[in-house]
Amino acid sequence: MPRSRYLKSRLLAVLLAIGAAFGVSLSVAPQAGAASLTRITDFGDNPTGLQMYVYVPNGVKANPPVLLALHGCQGSGPYLYSSTDFGALADRYGFIVVYPSTNPGGSCWDVSSDQALRRNGGSDPVGLMSMITYTEQHYGGNRNAVYVTGESSGGMMTNVMLADYPDVFKAGAAFMGVPYHCFYTGTVRGWNGPCAGGQVSMAAQQWGDLVRGADPGYTGPRPRVQLWHGTADPILNHRDLGEETKQWTNVLGVGQTPSSSDTPAANWNRSRYADRSGTTQVETYSIAGAGHQLPVQGTPMAATAIHFMGLDGSRTAPAGTGALRAVGAGSCLSNPNSSTTPGTQQQIRGCTGGAEQTWTHSPSNELTLTVGGSVLCLDADDRGTANGTRAIVWSCNGQANQQWNVNSDGTITSVQSGLCLDVTGGSTTDGTPVELWSCNGGTNQQWALGRPSAGRTPPHTAVNANSSEREQP
Secondary structure, X not given: OOOOHHHHXXXXXHHOOOHHHHOOOOOOOOOOOOOOOEEEOOXXXXXXXXXXXXXXXXXXXXXXXXXXXXXXXXXXXXXXXXXXOHHHHHHHHOOEEEXXXXXXXXXXXXXXXXXXXXXXXXXXXXXXXXXXXXXXXXXXXXOOOEEEEEXXXXXXXXXXXXXXXXXXXXXXXXXXXXXXXXXXXXXXOOOOHHHHOOOOOOOHHHHHHHHHHXXXXXXXXXXXXXXXXXXXOOOOOXXXXXXXXXXXXXXXXXXXXXXXXXXXXXXXXXXXXXXXXXXXEEEEEEXXXXXXXXXXXXXXXXXXXXHHHOOOOOOOOOOEEEEEEEOOOXXXXXXXXXOOOXXXXXXXXXXXXXXXXXXXXXXXXXXXXXXXXXXXXXXXXXXXXXXXXXXXXXXXXOOHHHOEEEOOXXXXXXXXXXXXXXXXXHOOOOXXXXXXXXXXXXXXXXXXXXXXXXOOOOOEEEOOOOOOOOOOO
16 A cells, blocks of 8 residues: 555654654664665575565674564565665664565565464565574674564564564564464465454453464563554554554563553554563554554654664663573573572573573563563572572562673673672583672683574675565555
8 A cells, every 4th residue: 555645744744843752863864875785695494485685784883683674565675675764773773674575576474374373384484584594694693682673564474473483583563563363364475354454352361372372382581562553544453453462461471551651742652561670561652643654754663663672772672582601611501490499599501492591681680581481580599799609590579689790701790799600610510500709700600692593605696775666565
């Protein structure tokens, strides 16, 4: 559906006056003089023949975050690059944007088949994951800072990728999407009229169970989610925003009642759903009077999404999630037997990638572990500040003995005591306990937070963006 120039200009006139209310800048760097898109012709497993374009800004930062940006029906990667502000924001903040295109060109994403709606099941999501792996390996992309956004069909696919690969993405922003699995037809690129019309409604638990079923063995942390929708959307009904909200608040374990609601800009109704620590897990924007044209270029919409995901350098996104590998031992910090018992001392074991070894360093400096639906914090036993204090798990309480600095030299230090997280005696044996000790520079006090990746090296060719295409949802 062509974007409404009338509505776009009306919103722009209003929003330019109030952009400062968001803590993000309205102005974006012009495309002139910017880097160009690069076409990647072979990037790995690609069952549906997707096309990959990558945008690496001239000022890309070292170990840059990666944003997967997904177009709508009748669009393409180059079109999304030219019609949204994500590329200009990448110029400003130094992250990489991957702009895929569907096959056949201009088609919608497959968010309706059995293959697409499960991890590694096939279809478009597998090709999209190959693009991410390629970007990590060949452009130095930060595997601990991968994000996804999209509009319309791309907003739907944003929800699918967050459900299929919760260990990969740290956060996502879906514009004009529908809940994961709402568009199911059992066919590739099927159209689900009742879902589009906002006629599919389920309880929060039912929606959440569908997400959990996409990767049924996964029990680790889930990516944070931002959702956008216009109240006058004629293509995908505004009621879908409420269903998405029910789904993701359930998945992320926050209440159905917003922690806060406000109007940060004219016609923008924002609700936030925060966890116990005060971190916003789900954020929604209902844009009064808006049709099917979000995000509007030249307004703060894309910048607000970038801010939520933390791509502007803000601390709204987790500092990292993955295994904590003990450098000296080559093993991982592990919660023995996936224990949920407070006081269990942590130890090192061979790295498995399991939930018992998947840690998140949160914006509040907690190191958390999710086991059997319970979130536990790494804790200095009995608030100890002496050498030999046990490193245990305990119910999170926000106290200083549960706060940890993950330092650039590889050490992890207790905020309370300044002691280093230490593998006892420098041992490399499975089951060796982990404790706190005075920092001494040993490799038994050095840790690496992250996840493994794999892939292969394809060729690529440079292309220019094509801005002549028009896009429908």
